[in-house]
Amino acid sequence: MLTKKQLDLLEFIHKRLQRDGVPPSFDEMKVALDLRSKSGIHRLITALEERGFIRRLAHRARAIEILRLPESLGGGSEPQNAGTEAQGFSPTVIDGGQDRTPARTSARHSSAVELPVMGRIAAGVPIEAISQVSHQVTVPGGMISPNGQHFALEVKGDSMIEAGINNGDIVVIRETEAADDGDIVVALVEGHEATLKRYHREGSIIALEAANPAYETRRYPEEQVRIQGLLVGLIRTY
Known part of the structure; x- marks a missing residue:
C-alpha cells in the first residue's frame, strides 16, 4: 500500500x-x-x-x-x-540512407527498428552541427511515434547528467520544429551549432538550460534558435 x-x-x-x-x-x-x-x-x-x-x-x-x-x-x-x-521480436529495418538531412526515417509498428545515428550532439557548450550518418542503432519500437520521423545522436558532454543523460548515451529524437517549456530538445544555434538542452521561452528570448549546475543557461534571440527535434528516448550501453 x-x-x-x-x-x-x-x-x-x-x-x-x-x-x-x-x-x-x-x-x-x-x-x-x-x-x-x-x-x-x-x-x-x-x-x-x-x-x-x-x-x-x-x-x-x-x-x-x-x-x-x-x-x-x-x-x-x-x-x-x-x-x-519469451515473446521475442521481429525487427523492422528503417533505411536511413545517406541523405544529409536528419530524420528521413519513417516509424513503423514493430518491436524494434533501426535508426541512423547522425553523429554527436553536445550536452555541454554547442558544437558544430552534424548531419551525416555515422552508423545505425536498433531501438525499441515503443520509442517511435507511428507518424513521426526519427533519428539518433550520440551524446558528448555531461551538461544533462541530472536529467539522466550521460556522456556516450544515444538519444532518440523525433523531428519537430515546435517545443513546449521544459522539453529536452535538439536546438540549432545561429545556423551552425547544435546542442541538447531543456527548452524555455522567455518572451522573444529562447533559454537553453543545462541539467548540471556547472553549466550556465544560455539565452538567444528567438531568430537565432531553430528546434530540430524532441527527445523521446535514450539508449545506454553498460
Whole structure:
C-alpha cells in the first residue's frame, strides 16, 4: 500500500519517462510534490524501491527504472517488462540512407527498428552541427511515434547528467520544429551549432538550460534558435 505522496511521485516519474524517455531530476520531483527539500524525495524514492515499484541504476545520476505500477495507475502486480524475453521480436529495418538531412526515417509498428545515428550532439557548450550518418542503432519500437520521423545522436558532454543523460548515451529524437517549456530538445544555434538542452521561452528570448549546475543557461534571440527535434528516448550501453 502506497501513501499519497509515494503514489504522486511514482505517477510523476512514470509520466516524465513516457514523455521524455528520462526520469525527472530530484529538483523537479521536489517542485512537483511541493516539498521543501530533496531529502523528502530521497525517502520517497527509497520507499518505492523497497516496495519493488522502481529500481535505481548504480553509478548513474538520476537513473530510475519503473518495474511495475499499481492498479490505480493502470498497472498490475507483475513488473512492466515481465514476459518480454519469451515473446521475442521481429525487427523492422528503417533505411536511413545517406541523405544529409536528419530524420528521413519513417516509424513503423514493430518491436524494434533501426535508426541512423547522425553523429554527436553536445550536452555541454554547442558544437558544430552534424548531419551525416555515422552508423545505425536498433531501438525499441515503443520509442517511435507511428507518424513521426526519427533519428539518433550520440551524446558528448555531461551538461544533462541530472536529467539522466550521460556522456556516450544515444538519444532518440523525433523531428519537430515546435517545443513546449521544459522539453529536452535538439536546438540549432545561429545556423551552425547544435546542442541538447531543456527548452524555455522567455518572451522573444529562447533559454537553453543545462541539467548540471556547472553549466550556465544560455539565452538567444528567438531568430537565432531553430528546434530540430524532441527527445523521446535514450539508449545506454553498460
